[in-house]
Amino acid sequence: MKSVYRFGWSLVVTLMCVFGPVQAQESRSLIPDRTLDIVQDSGFLNVGMYQDFPPYSYEVDGEAKGVDADLGRRIAEGLGVEFRPYWIIPDENLGDDLRNHIWKGHYLAKTRIADIMTRVPYDSTFKYMRDSTGEMINEQVVFVGPYQQERWQIAFDEDRLDGVDTIAVFQYHPIGVEVDTLPATYLTSAFGGRLRDQVQHYSNVGAAFEAMAQREVAGVMGMRAEIEHQLESYAGKGFAKAGNGFPGITKQVWDVGLAVRHTHRALSYAVEAIVDRMVRSGEMAALFANHGLSYSRPGYYDAILGPEESGE
Amino acid sequence: MRSNPFGKQFTASALALAVSLGAHAVTDEDIMNDHNTVDQIVTYGMGVQGQRFSPMDALNTENIQYLQPAWAFSFGGEKQRGQESQPMIKDGVMYVTASYSRAYAVDARTGEEIWQYDARLPDGIMPCCDVVNRGGALYGDLFIFGTLDAKLVALNKDTGKPVWIKTVADYQAGYSMTAAPLIVKGKLITGVSGGEFGIVGTVEARDPNTGDLLWTRPTVEGHMGYVYEDGEKIENGISGGEAGKTWPGDMWKTGGAATWLGGTYDPDTDSLFFGTGNPAPWNSHLRPGDNLFSASRLAIDPEDGSIKWHFQTTPNDGWDYDGVNELISFDYEDNGKAVKAAATADRNGFFYVLNRENGDFIRGFPFVDKITWATGLNEDGSPIYNTENGRPGNPADADGEKGETVVAFPAFLGGKNWMPMAYSQDTGLFYIPSNEWSMDIWNEPVSYKKGAAYLGAGFTIKPANDDFIGVLRAVDPKTGEEVWRYNNPAPLWGGVMATAGNLVFTGTPEGYFKAFDAKTGEELYKFMTGTGVVGTPVTWEMDGEQYVAISTGWGGAVPLWGGEVARVVKDFNQGGTVWTFKLPSDRVASH
Numbered sequence: 001m002k003s004v005y006r007f008g009w010s011l012v013v014t015l016m017c018v019f020g021p022v023q024a025q026e027s028r029s030l031i032p033d034r035t036l037d038i039v040q041d042s043g044f045l046n047v048g049m050y051q052d053f054p055p056y057s058y059e060v061d062g063e064a065k066g067v068d069a070d071l072g073r074r075i076a077e078g079l080g081v082e083f084r085p086y087w088i089i090p091d092e093n094l095g096d097d098l099r100n101h102i103w104k105g106h107y108l109a110k111t112r113i114a115d116i117m118t119r120v121p122y123d124s125t126f127k128y129m130r131d132s133t134g135e136m137i138n139e140q141v142v143f144v145g146p147y148q149q150e151r152w153q154i155a156f157d158e159d160r161l162d163g164v165d166t167i168a169v170f171q172y173h174p175i176g177v178e179v180d181t182l183p184a185t186y187l188t189s190a191f192g193g194r195l196r197d198q199v200q201h202y203s204n205v206g207a208a209f210e211a212m213a214q215r216e217v218a219g220v221m222g223m224r225a226e227i228e229h230q231l232e233s234y235a236g237k238g239f240a241k242a243g244n245g246f247p248g249i250t251k252q253v254w255d256v257g258l259a260v261r262h263t264h265r266a267l268s269y270a271v272e273a274i275v276d277r278m279v280r281s282g283e284m285a286a287l288f289a290n291h292g293l294s295y296s297r298p299g300y301y302d303a304i305l306g307p308e309e310s311g312e
Numbered sequence: 313m314r315s316n317p318f319g320k321q322f323t324a325s326a327l328a329l330a331v332s333l334g335a336h337a338v339t340d341e342d343i344m345n346d347h348n349t350v351d352q353i354v355t356y357g358m359g360v361q362g363q364r365f366s367p368m369d370a371l372n373t374e375n376i377q378y379l380q381p382a383w384a385f386s387f388g389g390e391k392q393r394g395q396e397s398q399p400m401i402k403d404g405v406m407y408v409t410a411s412y413s414r415a416y417a418v419d420a421r422t423g424e425e426i427w428q429y430d431a432r433l434p435d436g437i438m439p440c441c442d443v444v445n446r447g448g449a450l451y452g453d454l455f456i457f458g459t460l461d462a463k464l465v466a467l468n469k470d471t472g473k474p475v476w477i478k479t480v481a482d483y484q485a486g487y488s489m490t491a492a493p494l495i496v497k498g499k500l501i502t503g504v505s506g507g508e509f510g511i512v513g514t515v516e517a518r519d520p521n522t523g524d525l526l527w528t529r530p531t532v533e534g535h536m537g538y539v540y541e542d543g544e545k546i547e548n549g550i551s552g553g554e555a556g557k558t559w560p561g562d563m564w565k566t567g568g569a570a571t572w573l574g575g576t577y578d579p580d581t582d583s584l585f586f587g588t589g590n591p592a593p594w595n596s597h598l599r600p601g602d603n604l605f606s607a608s609r610l611a612i613d614p615e616d617g618s619i620k621w622h623f624q625t626t627p628n629d630g631w632d633y634d635g636v637n638e639l640i641s642f643d644y645e646d647n648g649k650a651v652k653a654a655a656t657a658d659r660n661g662f663f664y665v666l667n668r669e670n671g672d673f674i675r676g677f678p679f680v681d682k683i684t685w686a687t688g689l690n691e692d693g694s695p696i697y698n699t700e701n702g703r704p705g706n707p708a709d710a711d712g713e714k715g716e717t718v719v720a721f722p723a724f725l726g727g728k729n730w731m732p733m734a735y736s737q738d739t740g741l742f743y744i745p746s747n748e749w750s751m752d753i754w755n756e757p758v759s760y761k762k763g764a765a766y767l768g769a770g771f772t773i774k775p776a777n778d779d780f781i782g783v784l785r786a787v788d789p790k791t792g793e794e795v796w797r798y799n800n801p802a803p804l805w806g807g808v809m810a811t812a813g814n815l816v817f818t819g820t821p822e823g824y825f826k827a828f829d830a831k832t833g834e835e836l837y838k839f840m841t842g843t844g845v846v847g848t849p850v851t852w853e854m855d856g857e858q859y860v861a862i863s864t865g866w867g868g869a870v871p872l873w874g875g876e877v878a879r880v881v882k883d884f885n886q887g888g889t890v891w892t893f894k895l896p897s898d899r900v901a902s903h
Contacts, residue, residue, distance in 0.1 A: 050762055053762070056763065089438075090762040092768075093760065093768055094759075094761060107872070119762075119763035120763075121760045121764075123758060123760075125758045131875075179566055180592075180761075181761070181766065184598075185708055196560050198561070199561050200561070200562050223764055250767055254764075254765050
């Protein structure tokens with residue numbers, strides 16, 4: 001009943017109401033004012049993270065895990081406050097998530113808002129995008145602290161494929177993807193649709209790996225960190241990272257940073273300083289290494305620090 | 313009064329007492345006769361065929377000006393938003409649902425509340441497209457309705473106490489229930505709403521007394537249907553025969569086609585008629601083929617859920633033209649020959665008249681002023697696509713640039729959306745609540761989803777005219793002629809009712825409840841309800857007087873969209889009230 005054209009309001013997990021009693025009357029702004037001073041006085045930071053999204057952010061026995069959760073902890077620590085996870089179920093696109101969780105609040109839960117949101121692509125084109133009436137779509141948001149560069153990656157079953165020199169091999173072998181993602185669109189449309197019939201859709205990358213273990217598919221395409229995380233779970237099963245390129249893909253790499261509400265700029269500066277220090281000092285790379293993940297520095301730093309020494 | 317097995321043993325006064333206690337069960341006979349019965353409304357649609365036509369004429373074009381409010385009942389609470397429900401009436405009691413999955417029984421004479429039931433919704437539930445509910449079903453001693461967290465709740469209609477509650481689907485996966493269930497031959501028939509990718513629509517039958525499944529029928533080609541016998545799940549044939557006939561790869565597994573608006577039933581052909589939503593994924597270039605049974609009408613056997621026939625309005629949909637709009641059965645004469653027809657006004661802007669015995673296309677025509685995605689219909693009713701600039705481009709071809717904008721009439725909200733139309737047996741006309749708007753669609757050069765690069769489309773909805781969006785139209789299904797029209801500034805989003813009093817009723821988002829002359833379209837009556845009207849009116853007879861009622865409260869999908877349409881509706885106030893009117897008996901004489 002919906003498509004990308006719609007505002008498909010996704011569901012958001014139950015959260016303790018940390019903002020006190022819900023107000024009885026609707027008014028234009030119910031968003032709690034959480035400036036830097038108020039955050040520090042309150043003693044906690046609501047860190048927005050996507051739910052069930054390993055290895056970035058997920059919950060095990062009530063504890064927030066993942067590389068984004070750990071980054072949130074470091075930022076909270078740097079501000080001298082307690083880290084509080086704020087779980088986000090993704091809506092249809094980033095603009096919806098920013099509206100629902102950073103600057104406006106969801107229309108059914110207007111008092112619920114994250115202080116900062118992790119895993120927000122850092123892209124000046126997106127930042128300055130305008131709608132059909134010329135209004136800036138994201139002017140209520142400040143994008144800060146690029147902390148990682150993410151990219152697409154294929155893993156394959158060495159038992160079935162000698163290697164993946166090019167994605168042409170998936171004209172002849174099935175490949176798994178998460179539904180409604182760029183890999184799904186790319187693989188079903190590239191080269192005039194010649195791979196289309198080999199593309200198998202799954203609810204997430206983990207489910208696609210399960211299918212690879214069941215020999216339903218010979219490869220899986222997802223984000224590099226997701227792929228590496230699954231490869232670790234399936235260590236010894238004969239699955240490996242491919243080294244192929246993705247000709248014609250609209251975006252192969254992108255920077256990831258944080259989002260803060262535009263009225264909370266002082267908070268954004270404080271957060272930015274913490275993240276910048278971590279990237280420059282190598283702490284960020286170490287944080288990813290602790291999770292068994294490759295790290296690529298954001299392209300943002302290339303102009304400042306010169307090209308990164310090694311990609312992988 | 314209807315006969316009942318104990319009737320003869322009661323004295324007149326005992327009967328009156330029984331009626332006042334509201335103790336009568338709703339029977340299959342009540343449901344099948346609902347369209348001819350004036351003292352009760354026990355179906356969504358004022359009859360299982362969904363014609364929304366009342367044979368009552370006490371209230372008519374001569375005395376409509378004397379219609380006066382009898383009572384108003386507030387749903388209360390802090391929760392308002394859209395009120396899209398159709399009230400039901402049984403034994404002097406009104407049964408009505410409200411936003412946020414609430415149900416009420418109200419004394420239909422006074423408006424005094426008898427009971428209220430608030431479904432316990434999970435904290436933080438955020439369903440797609442507002443928190444509406446469109447109504448319930450009455451059967452036996454039960455009032456049954458669906459909830460936003462995809463449960464069916466059966467309440468004792470006299471006490472409001474739950475008798476059974478069944479989880480139909482997982483709300484966290486995006487499923488929801490907002491349509492009124494349908495009772496057919498002792499079976500409770502429902503569809504399901506699904507807001508997320510990866511769902512497959514189904515039609516399901518249950519035992520209304522227990523909620524136990526009797527059969528299921530998936531609405532996407534390739535999925536197995538089942539019947540349940542003594543708790544055993546038995547295969548009953550794959551929808552469409554086999555997978556992969558009209559879908560590439562494995563896309564049928566997550567094909568969409570949600571049955572979110574419920575259905576109608578035709579006793580003459582013993583068929584359930586259900587519509588289906590758009591296919592997934594949204595980019596039509598990825599799924600070459602017709603993608604059955606998305607954007608279709610299905611005729612389903614109520615015994616076991618088998619598909620008898622299908623008619624697809626938008627094959628390989630690329631505009632989000634859901635095919636869920638109601639299919640209404642009606643009969644007409646063609647050169648002295650009786651035709652068993654059914655009609656629907658689709659999102660895509662075309663009005664279709666089908667042979668309801670076999671699904672054959674009889675005729676079709678635009679019911680909106682402008683359609684750009686297709687240039688017409690073929691002899692079999694399939695669209696003649698506008699291949700020049702009708703279909704939104706493939707974002708995969710966008711090459712990092714903002715793709716060319718495609719302007720499509722109508723917008724994805726449809727020439728007509730969920731709001732039910734009415735058919736008058738007297739005038740032979742359909743009364744269609746419709747809207748004139750277009751959408752611009754373009755490929756978004758930069759798009760992200762869940763932390764990842766993505767390929768998306770941007771869109772905006774635009775009114776087609778400066779001074780109106782909504783149009784209430786009277787359309788002749790035999791000729792396609794628009795007999796009259798009423799233009800409304802805001803988009804029309806409420807249902808319509810026709811009566812033998814030569815009247816057509818509907819509400820407007822501006823807040824007016826209105827009545828029109830069914831033959832001429834002259835506006836004869838309006839009443840300001842104080843909030844936007846997106847509900848569906850009903851009428852019935854009680855104590856020798858004709859009553860009319862409608863739920864009011866602005867909301868639904870329209871205010872959730874931005875752009876130029878939002879500007880038209882942004883100042884409308886929310887609400888939550890059932891307004892009930894009557895024609896005082898001394899005014900009937902003026903007829």
